[in-house]
Amino acid sequence: MSSITNDKIRQLVNKYEHNVIEIRRDIHMHPELSFQEKRTSELVASKLEELGIEVQSGIGKTGVIGILKGSRPGKTLALRADMDALPLDEDNDLPFKSVNAGVMHACGHDCHTANLLGVAMILSEIKNELSGTIKFIFQPAEENGGGGREMVKEGALIKPDVDAIFGLHVKEMPLGTIEVGYGNIMAYSDRFILRVKGKQAHTSKPQQGVDSIVISANIITALQSIVSRQIDPLETATFSVGQINGGTAPNIVPDLVEMVGMIRCMSKDTREIIKTNIEKIAKSVAEGMSGECEFIFKEGYPAVFNNNEMADYVKELAIERCQDIKDDLDLQLPPEFDLKELVRITDKPTLGAEDFGFYSHEVPACFFYVGTGNPAPIHSPKFMVDERMFRVSLNLLSSVAIKFLN
Template identity: 40%
Template sequence: MTNPHDEKLIGEMKEQVITWRRHFHEYPELSFEEVSTSQFVYDTLQSFGGLEVSRPTKTSVVARLKGKYPGRTLGLRADMDALPIQEENDADFRSTVDGVMHACGHDGHTAMLLGAAKILSGQKDELSGDIKFIFQHAEELPPGGAQELVRAGVMDDVDLIVGLHLASTLPRGKFGIGYGPVTSNSDTFDLKIIGKGGHSSQPENSIDPIVMGAQVINNLQHIVSRNTSPSEKLVVSTTTLKAGIAKNVIPGHVEIGGSVRSFDKEVRENAVQLIERIARGITGAHGGDYELDYHYGYSSVINDESLTKTVEETIVEQFGENWLQKTGSIMGGEDFSAYLTEAPGCFIPVGAGNVEKDIVYPHHHPKFSVDEDALEDGLRLLISLSKKILTKDSQKTLLTKA
């Protein structure tokens, strides 16, 4: 367990963290537009003292805490952006911005990391190494803020990185622990099926893109069911379809959009090739054409085995064995993966659902919420894990930078 002094600090910090979370929730900002949020974070960090605070991009903030003794540099990341969703909750602190809402827990992530920075900034004499508190912009909108921060050099001297994510789908009182891949590769595509428009009464004089598009959509389902091994995880979903404006006109083209989720690199690349082969084959058979624009999104988040073991040990020590819930991989995407190209990392779901409080709605839902008691859980884990990693003994056992 954490020492009595830390327990007291965490208990005192809980209400402040909740207050910060409610402030961010009330004034949400979309990806790449987190101007007020990042300024609030910057000013708050500056008020703590003992931190080197910088702005690597327009709407991100990084604070460095230098420990008394030499050692590794640990990165702790929180994302700050909200979503283009109209909130349907009736809390006093509901969003004041029309059509914008914190519907994924990023308000809580930012508040928890501020709380950790406040407590740890007063305990640098206990640390062997440094901590970088990374307040990231634009997780929700590819190419994502993490990639920008990597390009800005934020990860150049980071040896290990940890990210927490509040999860309404996990009950409060649990931490999700997953080894290896925990989120999927997350790609999208735009496919234009090109035909020849004409009057609906004379289809013989047209090349009907709607007929071609329907066949393409149907055959896309075969990528998973007939072209991918059942032992591999792959999802190909057609999610948008735009065609025509008049009932008596065969349009000249159809626009199809969709999502591709995978884990394996070979499966990912095979899906791209199959989408194109299907489009080429069907349009060619009908005398039409196609244009495929494939967008590679976030790569899979792969938790480092050694660091994840340390996280698991810390949870057991601080909370007990019953707080652990082993999790598999999910088909959701996360740009935390960009950091893992530079250093080993671990991404940890923090249980924030509560049936008794009617906190049951999934992420990106207009009624999404979190059990605010989970903010203290996340704060305690950040404090205890940072100290466990940045001690003299830990320097001998944890992985060096890849």
């Protein structure tokens, strides 16, 4: 029933592309770390206000929510972008290179924020032709701290209750490509700490002490059997002890070792099995060797779960748009290239994590990827995007919103 044609959307993308690039460069030049996105969130709030969108600031510390109402009642859709940067020195030669030493937008969150503002511009202009409500969620601290968790806790998905949520991430894929997956596309990711306590002694009289380093070595070895012997071999899981600290001198039997590690897996049950077994094994090995072990579990991000119906929205729209994408980007493709191949279906989830997971466990969700057209990987000091990708991301996210609401 939508009277908004694809050509109309392309026209609006064309109209606002320049503004979006300008905003993106401004944010790129002034990156801010997790929960410190003060300038960025002020910029977001002011741009939304300029559009006449109702703004809520200070959600989840530095988050911003914009609420746009269509002309008729209907469903509520949330669109999410993240705003934070990484502690990294930028190694790109750009007129808009980061001016904040040691901070860089190396995960493309500058693009996500600018893109969502662009979608807000596009949808504001056609709000009279829209049903329902759109919530633009600009969250802090995706990289460090779980801003998504805070946004959900502070009611980002209620009043009005959100029926579905979409978010996108840039990815080092060719320009014009889109990737979408079904089910769990990213992992549960949690941290654990093991604190092994022994008893100090001189190394000439080890029998008088309890060696926490020897206990820790045994614990690490014993823990390797969890994935190989406690988990269904068809399940995916991994865990690593990534940090180990202990001891003060070569001639002292140390009384304390602290180990920190990560658990990554694809299901809640597997997470529970790994968690329970780490604790059980670590404690019993320590006790069997006359020491003690404290286990601390720090729940991280839940898996990103893509709802089938929502993923279909993205996939089908992306396939419909392939010819436009080729034209809009002037892609030079070999004649035998099947345009549908611009849309990739994730066949394998990754064990990476994203705090979009918090939203995806509350309401039907889809998180998808747009190619940066640049081989530099995310989180690298040379990360960069070809800004023509906004023609794809603005069109797709706006189209998904219109299709869902109308």
